[in-house]
Amino acid sequence: MIHARVIKVKNPEEMGKVAADLFEALIQTKPACVLGLATGSSPLPLYRELVERCKAGKIDFSRVRSANLDEYKGLSGDHPQSYRYFMQENLFNHVNIKPENTIVPNGQTEDVAAMCQAYEKQIEEWGGVDLQLLGIGHDGHIGFNEPTDHFPAMTHEVELEEITRQANKRFFNSIDEVPTAAYTMGIGTVMAARKVVLVATGADKKEILYKTLCGPVTPQVPASILQFHPDVTIICDEAAYPL
Ligand code: GLP
Numbered sequence: 081m082i083h084a085r086v087i088k089v090k091n092p093e094e095m096g097k098v099a100a101d102l103f104e105a106l107i108q109t110k111p112a113c114v115l116g117l118a119t120g121s122s123p124l125p126l127y128r129e130l131v132e133r134c135k136a137g138k139i140d141f142s143r144v145r146s147a148n149l150d151e152y153k154g155l156s157g158d159h160p161q162s163y164r165y166f167m168q169e170n171l172f173n174h175v176n177i178k179p180e181n182t183i184v185p186n187g188q189t190e191d192v193a194a195m196c197q198a199y200e201k202q203i204e205e206w207g208g209v210d211l212q213l214l215g216i217g218h219d220g221h222i223g224f225n226e227p228t229d230h231f232p233a234m235t236h237e238v239e240l241e242e243i244t245r246q247a248n249k250r251f252f253n254s255i256d257e258v259p260t261a262a263y264t265m266g267i268g269t270v271m272a273a274r275k276v277v278l279v280a281t282g283a284d285k286k287e288i289l290y291k292t293l294c295g296p297v298t299p300q301v302p303a304s305i306l307q308f309h310p311d312v313t314i315i316c317d318e319a320a321y322p323l
Contacts, residue, residue: 084293089322092281095315096125099213100295102277102313103130104139106211107248112143112205113116113152115272117214118173118223119148122279123213133176137293141177144307145206148184149223150264153185153237163250184265185235192263196235200269212273216280219243220288220301229301232270237261243293257297268303275311278303313323 089095103126106113115192116121133139148163153260157164164184189195203209214222219241225232226241238261245258252258270276281291292303293314299305304314316322 082316084306085210086293086314086316086321086323087111089223089315089317091317092122092125095279095281096127096129096213097123097200097316098315099126099279100121102275103211104133105236106275107141107144109138110139110210112145113210114206114208115144116209116273117146117148117167118213118215119166120215122215122281124170126213126279129176130171132214139175141175143181144177145181145289146177146183147206147209147265148182149212149270151185151187151263152188152259153263154259157184157187160295161257187212189263192237198265199235199265203269209269209273211275211277212270214270214276214278214303216278216285216288216303217244218247218284218288218293220266220292220303221304222270222278222306224262225267225270225302227302229299230252231267231299231302231305234266235263235269236266237263257307267302271305271309276306276309276313278306278312278314278318279316281316281317284291285316285320286322289314289316289320293322 109321151163186195224238249255249258291301297304297307
């Protein structure tokens with residue numbers, strides 16, 4: 081059983097505010113902090129809140145650095161379904177973060193091993209991730225760490241599960257357009273973050289949240305490794321609340 085804080089909120093908007101409070105507190109105490117950022121629908125209310133607070137002068141991103149969890153293999157940063165594009169549209173273009181202080185794995189790399197190593201090195205040079213934001217996939221994936229027989233340590237290439245491609249096809253014209261592979265921080269990269277905040281909403285996330293919090297720690301449910309992280313906060317709405 082996890083020792084995480086589990087915060088139940090009424091709706092996605094409240095989730096955004098509660099999560100934004102954690103980000104605001106960190107950025108105020110450590111203006112040059114390193115954020116680990118995530119894509120998907122779940123973080124959107126948080127990003128809206130961060131944009132509002134930045135515009136209101138409450139949060140200053142001028143010294144913040146950010147490293148995203150993952151990117152689709154093959155997509156360029158200006159492809160509307162790439163995660164780089166998602167971050168620009170939903171956060172980076174609307175706050176005063178410096179472009180050179182934001183990194184997302186390069187989906188079009190020609191040298192996968194070098195790109196993955198450089199990604200880890202950049203995070204290390206920045207001093208490591210202070211706060212890692214996570215969503216969760218229906219199969220328990222975090223980033224794009226799919227269920228497998230081990231916990232991958234570092235940023236690496238992964239084949240996407242059918243359940244994940246199906247869940248993400250809503251953003252593409254058809255399932256055929258959904259990439260079959262991606263680059264993702266490893267479980268080790270995520271676990272090295274000083275603080276982890278996982279956001280989830282909707283009844284369809286309840287069962288996997290239960291397995292994450294209360295099930296055995298197994299690479300078949302990648303998020304279950306969070307039971308071994310010393311500082312995890314899970315923010316979920318009533319429908320997703322698993323306890
Ligand atoms: C994608 C992302 C994950 C994200 C997951 C859940 O697969 N790679 O990082 O957590 O989707 O997304 P959503 O929040 O839309 O349910």
